[in-house]
Amino acid sequence: MTDSASSPSAPHAFAQQLRDALGTDIVATSAAEIAPWLTDWRGIYHGDAQAVVRPRTVEQVAHCLRLCSAAGVPVVPRGGNTGLCGGATPEKRNDAHPLGVVLCLDRMNAVRQVDTTSNVLIAEAGCILADLQQAAENANRLLPLSLAAEGSCQLGGNLSTNAGGVNVVRYGMTRELVLGIEAVLPSGEIFEGLRTLRKDNTGYDLKQLLIGAEGTLGIITAASLRLFPRNGVRTVVLAAVDSPQQALELYALVFEQCGQRVQAFEYFTQECVELVLRHVDGLRLPFADAHPGYVLLELADTVDEAALNALVETVIGAALEAALCSDAVVSTTLAQLESMWRLREEISEAQKMDGPHLKHDISVPIEALPAFMESARERVAAALPGARLFVFGHFGDGNLHYNVSRPAGTPADFFARDAQAEHAVTDAVLDEVARCHGSISAEHGIGQLKRHHFQQFKSPLERRLMADIKRVFDPAGIMNPGKLL
Amino acid sequence: MTDSASSPSAPHAFAQQLRDALGTDIVATSAAEIAPWLTDWRGIYHGDAQAVVRPRTVEQVAHCLRLCSAAGVPVVPRGGNTGLCGGATPEKRNDAHPLGVVLCLDRMNAVRQVDTTSNVLIAEAGCILADLQQAAENANRLLPLSLAAEGSCQLGGNLSTNAGGVNVVRYGMTRELVLGIEAVLPSGEIFEGLRTLRKDNTGYDLKQLLIGAEGTLGIITAASLRLFPRNGVRTVVLAAVDSPQQALELYALVFEQCGQRVQAFEYFTQECVELVLRHVDGLRLPFADAHPGYVLLELADTVDEAALNALVETVIGAALEAALCSDAVVSTTLAQLESMWRLREEISEAQKMDGPHLKHDISVPIEALPAFMESARERVAAALPGARLFVFGHFGDGNLHYNVSRPAGTPADFFARDAQAEHAVTDAVLDEVARCHGSISAEHGIGQLKRHHFQQFKSPLERRLMADIKRVFDPAGIMNPGKLL
Incomplete structure (x- = not known):
C-alpha cells in the first residue's frame, strides 16, 4: 500500500479497513482525532500515524494486529504516555514503512480479580497504576509498585518498561511482581499466560521477554500481579x-x-x-x-x-x-x-523550574557509587566547566538520577544551542557508568532516546540475540519500529 | 562422523580430538572412566556418551562447545546430578545424533566474590549449594536458596532448573535471586552477563531464558546472586x-x-x-x-x-x-x-523406605488447594481403588508433593508391573492440576520424565515460541537433546 495515494482529508485505505473491521468507535482516522496521540507528554517527540485504535477487548487487539500484520503496517502501543524515552510515540512518516497506527490500551481498564487468598491482582493493561494501588488497599493488601507518574501511568506501560520506582529496594522491579501476562503477538495470536503460580518450572519463562520489551515483541493486555501484606x-x-x-x-x-x-x-x-x-x-x-x-x-x-x-x-x-x-x-x-x-x-519539579537540563537515569553496583560520583564529577567538570550537578536517586538500588544543568549565567536553551556540550557531558557520564559496570538506563528503558547509546554500550552478542528473538515474535517487524533495537 | 567406525576400546575419533585439544586431565574417554557419569542418582535413567569433559575454566567450556558445534555432537551439562527428571543424564545411543559428551561443571567451583556492600555473591556453576550458603553466612549474610539436596546439588543445576525449595514463600525461586549470569552458548561464544545491578532496563532480559532452560540453550558457568540480611x-x-x-x-x-x-x-x-x-x-x-x-x-x-x-x-x-x-x-x-x-x-525418606511410589510435583493457585485436594483424592480413588496418598509440601506457594503409593498388601513393584495403573493415577492427578490452572512441574522441571506431559499440557503457541527460541541459541540442536522440548 502507498500512503501517498491518499488525500490529506480522506482516511488511508488501510485505516478505513481497520475502521470497517473494528468500528468507528474504536478506530479514529481524522487528523484532528489522531493529533493528541502523536506526541509524548514532555512534547519532545513527535510522530505520525494513519489511525488511532482504542480497543475494549483482547479480541479487538488481536483483530487489529492480524490486519496490521497482513498489511505490514507498524503498530505503536501506548499506555499512559508518561515515558521519558519516546517509546510510545510513533516515528515520523518515512519511506521505510507504511504509516503506522497507535494502539491505545486506555479502554482496557478492568480490574478482573483481587484475590486475597492467593494474593493476586489481575488487571488489564489500561488500568492507571494508582487505581490498582487503591484496589489492593481496599482489599487490605499492598501493590508495592510506586513511582512519580502513578497517577497517570498505565499498567501495560509499567510492564513494557519494567518500571522501577522508590520501593524497588524492598520489592524489586515490576518484573518481580508479575506472576503472569496475557499478550497479543503481532500475528494476532493471544498468549494466554495469566498464571497466578509462584512455582511453575515448565520450560522457558516467556513472559520475561515481553516484560521490558517496550512493545517491540507484542502487546501486553493484562497481567496478574503479586500482592503483599499492607504495612500498618x-x-x-x-x-x-x-x-x-x-x-x-x-x-x-x-x-x-x-x-x-x-x-x-x-x-x-x-x-x-x-x-x-x-x-x-x-x-x-x-x-x-x-x-x-x-x-x-x-x-x-x-x-x-x-x-x-x-x-x-x-x-x-x-x-x-x-x-x-x-x-x-x-x-x-x-x-x-x-x-x-x-x-x-x-x-x-524544582529542576523543571530551573530550566532544561540533561537527565541521566543510570545505575552502578552500589559499592561503586562513591567512586562513580567522584570520577563522574571530574569528567563532567572537564567536559563542561561550570556545569551544575543535581544528583539524587534510589541509592539502595545503585540507581542515580545524575542530572546536569547548564553553567550559571548561561541562557536556558544552552544545551539546545550547543549539541557538542550536551554530547560531551553525556558521553562523560555514560563512559564512567560503563567503566563501573553499570547500566545506561536503570529504570526508564531505551525507547528512541537511548538507541544510539544502546548500540554503543550493549555487547554485539546480546544485540544479535535480541534481534533474533525479535524476529521470532515479530517476523514482519511491525511492532514499535524505531524503538529499543 | 560415524560412531560405528570406532572399536569398543579405542576412543571415538571426536573424543580423541577433544582430548587433544583440552588435555587428558579434562577429557575422559574410556568406558570405565565414563560409566559413573551416565546415570542419575536414583538409578532410573541410563544413557551413553563418548567422552566426559570436566573443564576448569570458562574458556575450556567454550573450546569444548566450539568443537562439539562444528562436529554436531550433543552436549549434556551436568551439575550435582540431584535432579529427579533425568535432565542431566545423556540419552541412550541412537541414530538421531552422534554419541554425545557429558560436560561436568564440578571443577568450576570457585567463589569469585562475596560483596557485603552490594550484597552480591559471585560463584561458579560447580559450587555446591551448601558451600555457598556457608560462604554467605561467614560474611554475615544469607543466601536464602535452600532445598533437600543442598549438600550435593550445584549452583549451575539450581539455575538451570530454577530450583525452588522451602523458602520460596519468602525469597522467591532461584530466578528471583539471580542478578547476572555468565554462560557459554553452543557456538562457543561467551555470554558475559555477570551483572550485579538491581535495576537495568536495557533490552530483553536474556538471562531469564537461560535460567530454567535445563541446559537446552547453553551452559551457565557462573552467576551473581543476591544476598540478604541474616536472620538472627x-x-x-x-x-x-x-x-x-x-x-x-x-x-x-x-x-x-x-x-x-x-x-x-x-x-x-x-x-x-x-x-x-x-x-x-x-x-x-x-x-x-x-x-x-x-x-x-x-x-x-x-x-x-x-x-x-x-x-x-x-x-x-x-x-x-x-x-x-x-x-x-x-x-x-x-x-x-x-x-x-x-x-x-x-x-x-520414610516414603523411600515404604517402597516405590508415584511422585507428582505440582502447584495450583493457593486458593484452589482445598478444592484440588478433594477432587484429586476422588479421581485417584476411582483410578486405583486402595491407592494411598501422601500429600505434603510448600503450601504457602501452592506447591504440593502429591505422592501416591500402591494399595496396602500389593507387592513393592506394583506400579512397575502395572503401567496402566501408573498412567491412570498420574493422568488423574495432572488432569485435576490442569483443571485448577496449575503446573505439572512446580519445581523439578521437565527433563526426560515429563516431556510427554509437557507436550500434552503446554499450549501449542508456547511450545512453538520455545522451539523457535531454542533455534536462536542452538541452531544445530546440540544442547541436551531429548530434554524439555
Missing part, C-alpha cells in the same frame, strides 16, 4: 551525610539490622535541597546546618509501631555513634514524614 | 488443622500479620506423620491427638527475639480463638524447632 506502620528518617561513602556504610548497617523493613533508601545532595527550597514553598531542611548529602530512609512493617520505633532509635543511635551519619531526624508525625519525603520528591 | 532470630510453630481450607485461612492471617517474616509455610497430612513415625526413630508428634493435617510455620527476623516471640504468641492466639487451627505448639528450644522440622523433612 511506617517511619521515616532523614540523615545528613558527609559523603556517598558514609551513606554506603549507613546502608550496610540498616540492611543488616532492619532487613526487609527497608522500604526506601534515597539519597540527594545539598545542591538538590537548595534547588527545592528555592523553587518550592513551605519546605525546610530539618537541620541547623547544611551537609553535603542526605539519606531518606523509610522503614515499614505489618504491625507493632512501638517495636518499629524502638528499632529505628537503636539503629540511628548506633549510626550516630559509629559516625555513619552526621545528624538525623526521625519522623514523629505523618505531616513530618510527608514533608521529609517532599524534600526528595520535589527535586524533579 | 527464628521460631517455628506446628499447628494442627482439620482441613486444607483451615490451613488456607490460617495462612491469610499469618500473611497479613507477619508479613515478610514468613520463612516457610509447610503442610503435611496425618498419613505422612504416621509414615514418618513408623520409619524414623526418635520423633514424636507434639499433640495428644492425631489431626487430619499439620502446618509448619517458620518466622524469622534480623533482630529482637522478644518481639518475634510476642508476635507469634499474638498471631497463634488469634488463630486458635478464630478456629483457624485446632491446636498449636511454638518451639521454645532449638532442639524442639529442629525436631518439628524433621517431622516434615523426613517424609521423603
Whole structure:
C-alpha cells in the first residue's frame, strides 16, 4: 500500500479497513482525532500515524494486529504516555514503512480479580497504576509498585518498561511482581499466560521477554500481579551525610539490622535541597546546618509501631555513634514524614523550574557509587566547566538520577544551542557508568532516546540475540519500529 | 562422523580430538572412566556418551562447545546430578545424533566474590549449594536458596532448573535471586552477563531464558546472586488443622500479620506423620491427638527475639480463638524447632523406605488447594481403588508433593508391573492440576520424565515460541537433546 495515494482529508485505505473491521468507535482516522496521540507528554517527540485504535477487548487487539500484520503496517502501543524515552510515540512518516497506527490500551481498564487468598491482582493493561494501588488497599493488601507518574501511568506501560520506582529496594522491579501476562503477538495470536503460580518450572519463562520489551515483541493486555501484606506502620528518617561513602556504610548497617523493613533508601545532595527550597514553598531542611548529602530512609512493617520505633532509635543511635551519619531526624508525625519525603520528591519539579537540563537515569553496583560520583564529577567538570550537578536517586538500588544543568549565567536553551556540550557531558557520564559496570538506563528503558547509546554500550552478542528473538515474535517487524533495537 | 567406525576400546575419533585439544586431565574417554557419569542418582535413567569433559575454566567450556558445534555432537551439562527428571543424564545411543559428551561443571567451583556492600555473591556453576550458603553466612549474610539436596546439588543445576525449595514463600525461586549470569552458548561464544545491578532496563532480559532452560540453550558457568540480611532470630510453630481450607485461612492471617517474616509455610497430612513415625526413630508428634493435617510455620527476623516471640504468641492466639487451627505448639528450644522440622523433612525418606511410589510435583493457585485436594483424592480413588496418598509440601506457594503409593498388601513393584495403573493415577492427578490452572512441574522441571506431559499440557503457541527460541541459541540442536522440548 502507498500512503501517498491518499488525500490529506480522506482516511488511508488501510485505516478505513481497520475502521470497517473494528468500528468507528474504536478506530479514529481524522487528523484532528489522531493529533493528541502523536506526541509524548514532555512534547519532545513527535510522530505520525494513519489511525488511532482504542480497543475494549483482547479480541479487538488481536483483530487489529492480524490486519496490521497482513498489511505490514507498524503498530505503536501506548499506555499512559508518561515515558521519558519516546517509546510510545510513533516515528515520523518515512519511506521505510507504511504509516503506522497507535494502539491505545486506555479502554482496557478492568480490574478482573483481587484475590486475597492467593494474593493476586489481575488487571488489564489500561488500568492507571494508582487505581490498582487503591484496589489492593481496599482489599487490605499492598501493590508495592510506586513511582512519580502513578497517577497517570498505565499498567501495560509499567510492564513494557519494567518500571522501577522508590520501593524497588524492598520489592524489586515490576518484573518481580508479575506472576503472569496475557499478550497479543503481532500475528494476532493471544498468549494466554495469566498464571497466578509462584512455582511453575515448565520450560522457558516467556513472559520475561515481553516484560521490558517496550512493545517491540507484542502487546501486553493484562497481567496478574503479586500482592503483599499492607504495612500498618511506617517511619521515616532523614540523615545528613558527609559523603556517598558514609551513606554506603549507613546502608550496610540498616540492611543488616532492619532487613526487609527497608522500604526506601534515597539519597540527594545539598545542591538538590537548595534547588527545592528555592523553587518550592513551605519546605525546610530539618537541620541547623547544611551537609553535603542526605539519606531518606523509610522503614515499614505489618504491625507493632512501638517495636518499629524502638528499632529505628537503636539503629540511628548506633549510626550516630559509629559516625555513619552526621545528624538525623526521625519522623514523629505523618505531616513530618510527608514533608521529609517532599524534600526528595520535589527535586524533579524544582529542576523543571530551573530550566532544561540533561537527565541521566543510570545505575552502578552500589559499592561503586562513591567512586562513580567522584570520577563522574571530574569528567563532567572537564567536559563542561561550570556545569551544575543535581544528583539524587534510589541509592539502595545503585540507581542515580545524575542530572546536569547548564553553567550559571548561561541562557536556558544552552544545551539546545550547543549539541557538542550536551554530547560531551553525556558521553562523560555514560563512559564512567560503563567503566563501573553499570547500566545506561536503570529504570526508564531505551525507547528512541537511548538507541544510539544502546548500540554503543550493549555487547554485539546480546544485540544479535535480541534481534533474533525479535524476529521470532515479530517476523514482519511491525511492532514499535524505531524503538529499543 | 560415524560412531560405528570406532572399536569398543579405542576412543571415538571426536573424543580423541577433544582430548587433544583440552588435555587428558579434562577429557575422559574410556568406558570405565565414563560409566559413573551416565546415570542419575536414583538409578532410573541410563544413557551413553563418548567422552566426559570436566573443564576448569570458562574458556575450556567454550573450546569444548566450539568443537562439539562444528562436529554436531550433543552436549549434556551436568551439575550435582540431584535432579529427579533425568535432565542431566545423556540419552541412550541412537541414530538421531552422534554419541554425545557429558560436560561436568564440578571443577568450576570457585567463589569469585562475596560483596557485603552490594550484597552480591559471585560463584561458579560447580559450587555446591551448601558451600555457598556457608560462604554467605561467614560474611554475615544469607543466601536464602535452600532445598533437600543442598549438600550435593550445584549452583549451575539450581539455575538451570530454577530450583525452588522451602523458602520460596519468602525469597522467591532461584530466578528471583539471580542478578547476572555468565554462560557459554553452543557456538562457543561467551555470554558475559555477570551483572550485579538491581535495576537495568536495557533490552530483553536474556538471562531469564537461560535460567530454567535445563541446559537446552547453553551452559551457565557462573552467576551473581543476591544476598540478604541474616536472620538472627527464628521460631517455628506446628499447628494442627482439620482441613486444607483451615490451613488456607490460617495462612491469610499469618500473611497479613507477619508479613515478610514468613520463612516457610509447610503442610503435611496425618498419613505422612504416621509414615514418618513408623520409619524414623526418635520423633514424636507434639499433640495428644492425631489431626487430619499439620502446618509448619517458620518466622524469622534480623533482630529482637522478644518481639518475634510476642508476635507469634499474638498471631497463634488469634488463630486458635478464630478456629483457624485446632491446636498449636511454638518451639521454645532449638532442639524442639529442629525436631518439628524433621517431622516434615523426613517424609521423603520414610516414603523411600515404604517402597516405590508415584511422585507428582505440582502447584495450583493457593486458593484452589482445598478444592484440588478433594477432587484429586476422588479421581485417584476411582483410578486405583486402595491407592494411598501422601500429600505434603510448600503450601504457602501452592506447591504440593502429591505422592501416591500402591494399595496396602500389593507387592513393592506394583506400579512397575502395572503401567496402566501408573498412567491412570498420574493422568488423574495432572488432569485435576490442569483443571485448577496449575503446573505439572512446580519445581523439578521437565527433563526426560515429563516431556510427554509437557507436550500434552503446554499450549501449542508456547511450545512453538520455545522451539523457535531454542533455534536462536542452538541452531544445530546440540544442547541436551531429548530434554524439555
